[in-house]
Amino acid sequence: MERKYSLKYIIVTFFGSGYLPKAPGTWGSIAAILPLFFGIPYIRYVFLVLFLLSWLSIPLINSVEKETHNDPGFIVIDEAMGIWFLFFSPYIPHNIIYIFLGLALFRFFDIAKIYPCNLINDKRGGFFVMLDDLIAAIYASIALHGIMMLGNILGLLSLLGLT
Numbered sequence: 001m002e003r004k005y006s007l008k009y010i011i012v013t014f015f016g017s018g019y020l021p022k023a024p025g026t027w028g029s030i031a032a033i034l035p036l037f038f039g040i041p042y043i044r045y046v047f048l049v050l051f052l053l054s055w056l057s058i059p060l061i062n063s064v065e066k067e068t069h070n071d072p073g074f075i076v077i078d079e080a081m082g083i084w085f086l087f088f089s090p091y092i093p094h095n096i097i098y099i100f101l102g103l104a105l106f107r108f109f110d111i112a113k114i115y116p117c118n119l120i121n122d123k124r125g126g127f128f129v130m131l132d133d134l135i136a137a138i139y140a141s142i143a144l145h146g147i148m149m150l151g152n153i154l155g156l157l158s159l160l161g162l163t
Helices: 007-012 024-037 043-067 077-086 096-112 126-159
Strands: none
Touching: 007 043, 024 043, 024 077, 024 096, 043 077, 043 126, 077 096, 077 126, 096 126
């Protein structure tokens, strides 16, 4: 398939990670967190730029949808954008525990399609493809921050000998 290697398809499949078998969205999300493991300085700003640039892929998604069908599974730039948005938070530590917890929460909310994602998921077009993952990232961020706060509270209670 020749179009598989065009720049448009390389971008929307996030460098081909969307072509990996079984759960392409998870593979795209994993590929998007890889920079966290390399300790790139100023990664939050890199993620912000990537998040903003990923919104420029909306016309590419629209074009691919016209060639294929509504939100084909191999389009994973939206998952990458969601991960970048999630880990842009200055309050989320970039250690292995929070990286995997954030990834798991993001994938849970992306798959669960909790309101309003369930309504957005039925809409056609690149904007809606991106929007439902942005909302999943917001839900994951809220959940991850809540888990971190609970851990801090429980840690503080333990420190004070109250547990």
